[in-house]
Amino acid sequence: MFETLIRGGTVVNADGLSRGDIGIVEGRVALIAPGESAEARTVVDASGSFLLPGLVDAHAHLREPGLTHKEDFSSGTHAAALGGVTTVLDMPTDEPWTATSEQLADKMAIAEGRLHVDVGLQAVVSRDLALVPHLLDLAPVSFELFTADVPEAFLFETLDSVAEALKAFADADTLIGISPGDQSILTGSMARDRSGTIAAFLDSRPPLAEAGGIARALVAAASAEARIHVRQINSELGVETWSRLRGMADASIETTPQNLLFTAQDYGAQGANLKASPPLRSPHDIDALRAALGAGLIDIVATDHAPHAPAEKAAPYPAFADIPGGLPGLQTLLPTMLRLVDEGLIALPDLVRMCSRNPAERFGLGRRKGRIAVGYDADLLVLDPRQSTTIANADQVSRAGYTPFDGWTVKARLTNVFLRGREIVRQGRLVGPAQGKIVTRER
Template structure:
C-alpha cells in the first residue's frame, strides 16, 4: 500500500485501545474510524468484501500525535521553515495534527486579515491536518472575537520580549483587556511565561542576574544565568492570578523550571482552569551536558540542570504537567551563530517536530511510563487543549482515522539525510533514539510510509468557529464537534 493510498482497515497484533494493547482490526469508512474489531483469527471480521486491509504485523498502532506547539514561520520567514517541509517532518514522526503558532511568520496571526493570509499561505501545502493559534499583542483586543469566529484554536501572548519586533509582549493592562474579551468564549490564552522581575525600590541592580563582562558567551552557563527560574516563577504567579480572577482557560507553554510547580498546583486546586505543557528538550537535554559553543541547544526558557529535569519527570508522572509538545522553533543556520558559538547572540529555538514521539519514548520508557501514557500526554491532552478532542487524539469510532504505526522496540540514529525539516540543525543529530515510525495515516490515507510521502499534500485546515457545534475543514466538509467546557 503506497503513500497516498486510501486504507479501508488496519490490522495489527498490537493496537492500543484505551489502556489495553490487543490484536484488533480497525475498520475505516470515509476517513473515520468505523469500528474496532477483535482480531485473534486473522480474518477480516465483517468488513466489506474486497476491503483493502493494511496488515502491519506486530507494529504498534495508536492515535496520531497532536503537536499543539509548532512554529511553521510561513509566510514571511519561509527560509526558516514552511508548511510543506514542516508537515512532511511531522508525518515522518507520526504527527497527524499540528497547531501553528502566531509567530514567527510575517505578518503574525494577530488580526483577522493576517489569519486569512496565513491560511492562504498554508493552502495546498500541508501533509497533515493543521489548526492555527492567534496572538494577543498590545492594542489588538478588537481582533480577538473576529478571529475566534473565523476559527482560531485560541491565542498566545508573551510576558517578555518575543524575539521578533512584530509580535510585542503584553503589559498587565493588556492582559486584563484580553481576558475580558475572552470570558465566555470557551477559548484559551497561552502564555510564554517569563518576565523581567521588577527592580526593588532603592536598588540599582536587577533581581535577575545578567552575565558579567568577563563571562564567556560561548559557555552555556553564561546564557543560563541570564534566564533564571525566578523569571518563570513570577510570570506564572501573574498567570495564576488572572486565571482565578477571570475563569478563562489559561495555558502555560514550555515550562522549563520545576520551581513554579507548587504555585501551579495550588492554583488548580483553588479552581483555576489552568493547564501546563513541557517539551521534549526539557525532558531529554540537560545544562550539564551542553558543550561550549553548541548554540543549537539554545532556547527560551533555557534548558536547565539534571535535578530540575528529574522534578519535571516526577511532575509529569503525578499529573501536575498536563502534556508534552515539541515547541518546534527552527531558523536558518546563520542565526544560530555557530561560527562564533555565542549563546547570547544566537537565535533561541530547537527543531524537533519529526522526533518528538521517539524522544519522549526513549526517556519515558526507562522511567516507568507506559504506551497509554504516551497517548494521554502526546495525543489526548494536546487535542483537548485546542478543542479538537471530538475528532483527534483517540482510537474510538467516529474519530478521524489518524494513526501512527511504529515499532517501540526499534532503535535508530538521527542522521542529517533523514531529517525532513527545512533546516537540519538540531541538538539531536547523531543521537540513537528508541521507537521508529513506519507509517502515518491521516483520515484514512497513507501520508508517510518508510521514508516516502504521499505524492500530494493530504492535510486540511482545522477551524473551530465559536458558537457552533461543528469543526470545519477547509474544503467545506463538516465533522461533529463540541465546545470547550474549560
Template sequence: MSALDTLITGGEVLLPDGLHRVDLGLSDGKVAGVYAPGTAPDAAETIDAGGKTVLPGIVDIHFHVRAPAYPERGTVLSETRAAAAGGVTTLFEMPISKPCCSTPEELARRRDHFAENAVIDFALYAAPGDLTEASRDKMMDLGNIAWKIFTTPSPAGRADEFEGLAFPDEADQMRALQLLSDTGLPIVVHAESAALLAHYEEKAKALDPADAMTHGASRPAICESVAVAKLLAMNITAQAKLHIAHVTSAETVEVLRAFAGTSDFTAETCPQYLFATEEDVAKAGIYAKVNPPIRTKADQDALWQAIEDGVINYVTTDHAPFAKAEKQAAEGDFPGAPPGVPGIEFILPAMLDAVSQGRLSLKRAHDLICANGARRYGLYPHKGALLPGSAADVTIIDLAAQTTFSPETMHTHAREVAHLFYGRCLQGRVVQTILAGTTVFQDGSVTGTQGGGRFVTPGLGK
C-alpha cells in the first residue's frame, strides 16, 4: 500500500516564504509532506507538474450566487463549477438571497442547499438581521464565517433580499458594529452614503440614461469615501473587526490612509477596478455595470499604489451573475440595469497577468487573493498554505500559457453577460484544481462532483 495518495512532482511550489522546487505529498485530504525532489514516499498517483507552478487553492472571500433564489442567473452547481475552473477551492457566499440570509432559519437553509450542490468548499456570511444578541448567537452557532451590512437602502422592489442587511441610518450602523464587535468575526461593509446617493441619483435624472458616465455621476466617489470615513470613525469607538468591501476610488484610498492605526480594519478591491476603467464600461455597456461603479484611470492607479503600499491587502471577485434576459432588458438604461459581473474565472489569470508585467510578485498576488483572506477569517494555515496538515487544496498554473475569455471558454452560467472580459488575453492559465486531494478541474474540464464541497466554519486555522 502506498504511503501517499498523490505526489505532485517537478513543479515550483509556493510555500509561505516563496517558491521552492519541492515535491508535494497529499493523503487523506491533507498535505502529508513537502519533500526534496526524489525523497518522497511512494504514492498511488503521481502528477507531473514539470514546467508548472503549484499554489494553495484560491480562497475568494466575496462571492454572490444568491441561491437557491434566481436559478436563471446561475446555481450553486454552475457557479462553483466556474470557481473550480478559475482555480478557486473555497468561496465565501454573501447573504443577499430571497429572503435575505439574516435569520438563523435562512442561514441553515442556505447551508443545506450549498452542501447538496457545491463542487468546492464554501462558507456563508450572515446579515445581523434584527440586531439582537439572540439571533446573532444562533447564527454563530450555525457557523457563519463573518457578517455583512450595507450602508445603503434596499433597492426598489427588493426589500426582502436586504431585510436585516441594509442599514442606511448611521445609528443602526453603529448598533451593528457594537453588537458584532465582540464576536471576533469580520464585519464586511458595502459602504456608500445613502444621503449622498439620493442627492446624486436625483441630479443624474437629467442625464442620458444610455450613457455609461451617467452611472458614475449617480454614484460618484464621494459617496464611497464619506461612508468609509464615517464607518472608520465609528469603529474607533466600536473596535469591531471591520473590512471595507470593493474600494474603487483614490478618495477612499486617502481616507484609509488617514485612519491607519485607529482600529482593526482592512480593505479590499476587485479585478474589475484594477483591470478596467470607465472607458471599458462605455464599450461593454450595461453588461459592465457594477456597484460601486468602475471609475477612472487615476482611480485605478491609486488602487494599485494602495496595494503596493499595503493600504489594500485583499483582492476579491464580487462575483455577481445575472441572466442574459435581465441585462438585455436594460439596454440603454444604466440606472435601471442590474449591477454585477461574473468574475470568478477572471481573478487568478488577471493577477497572474499582473505578475507577468512586473506589477507584483507571485507571492504578493497569491496573498491578495488567498492567503491574506484565509488569515483574516481565521482559516490559515488550514486554507491558504501548503504545509503539512493543511487542506490538500491545490491550484496548478502555467505561467507560460495564456487565458482568453469568451462565452465559449467560460464556465459560469452568466458567460453570455461577461462582456467586460470578452477578448482579453491574459498571461497565465489554470491547468488543474485539486480540492481535498481530489481533482475538480483539469485542462478545461470540470470534474468535481455536485455536493463534493464542504461547509467551512470559523476557527479551522487554529
C-alpha cells in the first residue's frame, strides 16, 4: 500500500510529458503508472493538472546568520515553499561569510528544525586556500569564487589568482561558481564618473566586464581541469562569448527571471526595488538573452533571491550604486517561468530542465532531486492550467515585503506542493510544521 497516491495528472520531466499516477512510499516515488488502482492512505486527485518535480533554485541568499533583519531560514524557505521551490541552494555571503568548516557546520546547526524546504549550503573560496580540504569534508553543494566587488579576503581579480584558486580543487568532486565581474573595469569606471547616477552604475558593470569574466573563468577552468558554473549572464556580448567558448571546459551557466523580463528602462518605474548586480541591460541585450534561452544555450535559471528590509531599500543614498543590491525571487520563480511558457519562448519540459533537473545534477543532488522518477525524492508540484495566478505584493512572505512582478498574471495555478512525499503547501498556504533538511553533495 502506498502512503500517498497522486492520480490523474500529466507528469512533466525535462525529456517530455507522460500520463501517470504517482505512488509514494517513505518519501520517495515508488511507482509511476497510468490508471493505478492500488490502495493508499492518502489519495490526491490531480485530474487535468500537470505534475512537476519541485524546483531547485541554485542561487539564493537566505541571509542567515547575521543578516536576519533581511531574511532568515524560516522566512526564506516559507517563500520558497509557496513558490514551488523545494530545494534552495544558499549562497555563503552572510555575516560572517561561510569560509571555514566551522562556519559551515555552525550554519548547518542553525538551520536545523527551521526549514520549510530542503536547503543545500555553498561555501566561499577565500584567499586562504588551506581551508578548502576541511570544507570539502562537509560536502557543501558547491563553492563560490568572486572576481569583483567583494571584500579583499575573497577577491580573485586576476587570471592568475583565479587559476591558482581552481587548482585547489584539482582532485575534488565539486563545483565552483564564478561571478563574471571585472574589478579593473569597476575601479576604472568609478574613477571616471562619480555622478552617482543610474548611468554611472550601468557603466561600472558593462557587458565588456561580463564577457571578459566569462572568458577568464572558462580559460582558467580548462587549465585547472575544474568544474565551474558561471553566474548570471545577461548581455549579448556575454551570450556570444559563452556560445563560442563554452566547450573549452566543464562549465554551465545561469541567468535569472529579472534578466529575462526587465530592461534598464524599468529603473525609471521601480528604481531601488530593481537595483542589483549585474545591472539590467538594454532591450537589444535582453532579446539576445531570450534567444539564447529558447535555443537551449542557458543551462539554469535561478533567482539570486537577495532580499533587504524595506527600510533599507527606501532610504536615501548618495549614489544609485550605494543602494543595497538584490531583490526577492524565491516565491516568484515558478510564475515568472510560466510567463515565458505563456509567451511561447519555452515549454514546460524546458522549465523543468532549467529549474529542476539541471541544477540538481550540476550541484551534486542529481540522484535524488530534479526529476519525477522511481527512487527519487517525492518533491512534487501540482499545477492546474485551468486556473490563473496573479502575483501580488500582499501575498509575499519574504521579509523584503514586495515583488517587482506585482500585478503580473500567468495561466496556471500551483495548488499543492509535496516535499519528500509530505504535503507542505495547499492552495497557497503552508500545511504542517517545518520539514525541510540540509542536503549535501552526493559523493
